[in-house]
Each structure stands twice: as structure tokens, then as C-alpha cells.
Amino acid sequence: MTAAQTHIQIQSVNVSEDNPAPGERVTLTTTIANFESSAGPVEVTDVYVRRGAREFSRIGNPGSIAVGGSLTVPLNLKFDETGFKRLTVHATVEQSNGEYRQISYPLYLDVEQPDEALISMSNLNLVAGQKTPVNVTISNGDTEPLSNAQLYLDGAATVDNPERVSASLAPGTQSTYTFQASFPEAGRQTLNATLSYQTSSGNTRTVQRTVDVSVDEAVNDVELDASNQIRNGSSVIRTEIHQFGNVELKDVEIRALSEGRTVARVPVENVFGESSRVVTLRDDAIPAGNVTIVAAFTAQSERQTATSSLRYAKYAPAPTSAITLTGIEITRQGDTLTLDGDAANVGTSQVNSVVVSVVETNTVKPVDPQREFFIERINPSEFERFEATANASAGVEELPVRVQYTVAGQRISTIVPVDVGNADVQANASRDDGSSFLGVGVFLLVVAVAVGGVYRWWNR
Numbered sequence: 175m176t177a178a179q180t181h182i183q184i185q186s187v188n189v190s191e192d193n194p195a196p197g198e199r200v201t202l203t204t205t206i207a208n209f210e211s212s213a214g215p216v217e218v219t220d221v222y223v224r225r226g227a228r229e230f231s232r233i234g235n236p237g238s239i240a241v242g243g244s245l246t247v248p249l250n251l252k253f254d255e256t257g258f259k260r261l262t263v264h265a266t267v268e269q270s271n272g273e274y275r276q277i278s279y280p281l282y283l284d285v286e287q288p289d290e291a292l293i294s295m296s297n298l299n300l301v302a303g304q305k306t307p308v309n310v311t312i313s314n315g316d317t318e319p320l321s322n323a324q325l326y327l328d329g330a331a332t333v334d335n336p337e338r339v340s341a342s343l344a345p346g347t348q349s350t351y352t353f354q355a356s357f358p359e360a361g362r363q364t365l366n367a368t369l370s371y372q373t374s375s376g377n378t379r380t381v382q383r384t385v386d387v388s389v390d391e392a393v394n395d396v397e398l399d400a401s402n403q404i405r406n407g408s409s410v411i412r413t414e415i416h417q418f419g420n421v422e423l424k425d426v427e428i429r430a431l432s433e434g435r436t437v438a439r440v441p442v443e444n445v446f447g448e449s450s451r452v453v454t455l456r457d458d459a460i461p462a463g464n465v466t467i468v469a470a471f472t473a474q475s476e477r478q479t480a481t482s483s484l485r486y487a488k489y490a491p492a493p494t495s496a497i498t499l500t501g502i503e504i505t506r507q508g509d510t511l512t513l514d515g516d517a518a519n520v521g522t523s524q525v526n527s528v529v530v531s532v533v534e535t536n537t538v539k540p541v542d543p544q545r546e547f548f549i550e551r552i553n554p555s556e557f558e559r560f561e562a563t564a565n566a567s568a569g570v571e572e573l574p575v576r577v578q579y580t581v582a583g584q585r586i587s588t589i590v591p592v593d594v595g596n597a598d599v600q601a602n603a604s605r606d607d608g609s610s611f612l613g614v615g616v617f618l619l620v621v622a623v624a625v626g627g628v629y630r631w632w633n634r
Contacts, residue, residue, distance in 0.1 A: 322378075533574040
């Protein structure tokens, strides 16, 4: 009988969680073996687990074990405190001869706070009375996935949609969730994040992270700047809205007003505290003159505005080439009119092969000696003298003068009307040799010939 007793033992104890958390149920799967050398079957009357005199779990009469067989008995227990636990699993068996025998198995558990799931918070720039996004990140530092993760954010704040759920979080990964939180008062406040999840062993665990945060008093200090600038050869109004305070500006809109009427409107992204946004207003509907720029926005649920005024000037770019006829003197002798003046280059490029002539019509005909006047070149901001002669019928008050030139390989032609109606106003004067001359009228005429006034080559 002594030999049979030595072959009944607790063969193994498998633990459902090697490092259980406080309050978490742990299952000890105890296997009791009755070896082939035993004298007969045994009856297991009790299986229990103790630490010293304290008993944690017990199962009575779990069953019998035949020779060469085994019995598996589950024991459930939990610990409320962390720490290293030295346990002993006991089994009481009744042998075939009616005697009882106790066998035991040592077991060690380390109860500790869960560390496979971590919680962190960021973007904690909080302002009293203002909804602010708060980022909460959960990380899985375990080698097994976590499932059924439920994250809840509360504390001293009011949180919109405070719960987030994730079906699974893979090992070594993390997920970030954004909550909208607002605090009614400034000062030191708390945010509390609670995460519940299920481990790969089927245990449900809960971890928490409480953060002390500083909530600032709301400060709203908005300024709007506007200036007339040039962008890509066009006039624009550059506006910059500054929030020197810490309140976020939402639903921002920039408007341009001329004589009280909105002539341009642009939506703007939210302006965060202590930041700025730049907006360019480019619209042909904005007239030159006094313009008021208005920024409308919502600050802490209140609709507000900021304004700025400027004198808006339309940009007129200097033409690449432009010829101005100026200082023209008109002399009439009989039917012949003589035009004497300057051809000035007010463009930005040199012009070549300049020809000035009077255009022939039913009442006007160019004549010698200056039917056409040729100028080789005129540099920018310089001028050359020209002269043109033509016969004009009585009553003609305007001479069409053609100006032709070449710039950048392109031949340009334009017609300039020259007023000669006052040439007859002056009286005739006689010379000692008996010849008579018609009076000379002197006029100052400035005719701008811009790139936009380009004509096709005038067919003679």
C-alpha cells in the first residue's frame, strides 16, 4: 500500500494568467494523476488552494481516478492587492483501502497592475468656456492583441461623445482618438481616461490615466490688417487676421465693402489662439477707391467682427512698348499742314524702325517733303523729333497720324487722331518779300499709344 501511495500526485497546475491584475479572476487548472503502479482507484474528496492558513478556493468531491488515469480540476480565485503570492494547491484523496492521503503542489503568482495597455493625452491647450480637441492615445505593449477596447474620457470637463470603441488593437500598435472637451472654469482641473479591454487569455481589464491640466482664462484680442499689393501683375488686397488672445476663431469670413456694398467675399479656416491667417482678395469687382475690409467670426459662440480700411488702387503695369506723340506744332500754308513734334518711348523696351506719317483719307493726303518720317530707334524714356506733311481740305479738323514700330520682333501699328481745328484761327501775316503765310497755331498734344491699342498693319 505504501508503494501505491507514492504514485498519486498533483501532476501539474496551469494558470490562466501568469501575472493577474488586482480583482481579476484567475483559473488554476489542476491535474491529479493516479499512476499505473497504484494499488487501485482513488476518490478525490477535496481540491483547494491556500497561502499559509488563508484559503482562497475549494472544490469538494470532484471525482475518482482509475489506475493509470488522471483528473483535471479547475480552481477560480482572485487577489485584491498587488504583490508576489506564494501559494500551495492541496488535494485530499481516499485510497482503495479507505485511507486518506493529502498531496500538494507549490505555485507562485505575481499580482501586478496591467502594463500591456498604456494611455497618454496630448494637445492640452485648454481655455475656459471653449471646446478644445483633446487627443487620447492607447497603446498595446503586449505580444498578443487586445480586443473589445472601450475608451471613456471624463473628469471636470464636459466631453462630447465621451466613448470610443475599437474591436482590436494589434501588438506593438497604438490608436489615437480626438475628443472635444470644455471646462466651465479656469484653473487646475482634471481629465480622466478609462480603458477597458480583453486580453488574449479572455480576461477583461481596466486601466486609468488621470491628468492634471491647467485651464486658461479666455482672452479674445483680434486685429485685422489690410494692404494694397501686387501679385502676378495684378492688384490684390492682402488681409491678415491676427488672434493675439487664446480663443479660437471659427466660421471666419473676410468681406470687402465699397460704398457699403459687399464686392468680394472669402471664407477662411479657423484661426487658433495666438496665430494668424493671411487671405488675398483678388476680384475685378473691387473698384478703386476707399474700401473697407470686414472679418466676421465666431468666438466662444458669439458672432463678432473686426474692420480695416484702405485706399485701393488698381495696378496699371507699364507697357513693354508705347509711343507718345507730344509737343506737336501745326503749321498751315495754303492747303499744306506741317506737323512738328516729339515721338517719346514711354515703354520699357527699345523700339526700332519707327515711321510716323499722316494717313490718306478722302479729305487728307500725305505729301512731300515729309510724306513719311523714319526714326531708326528710340530707347526707353527717350524721344526723337519727327515731322509730317499733308494736304487737307478746308474744314478738316483732325488728321489721322499713323505710328508704326518694331519691338521684340513684332511690327505694331496704331492710328493717332491729331486735332488741327484751331490751325485756321490765327491771321495771315505778310513778309517784306510779299509772300503771305497762314498763322501758326501751337498746341500741346499727348497721345498715349499702349500695348492694348495695337492695330493690324494699316493697308495703304
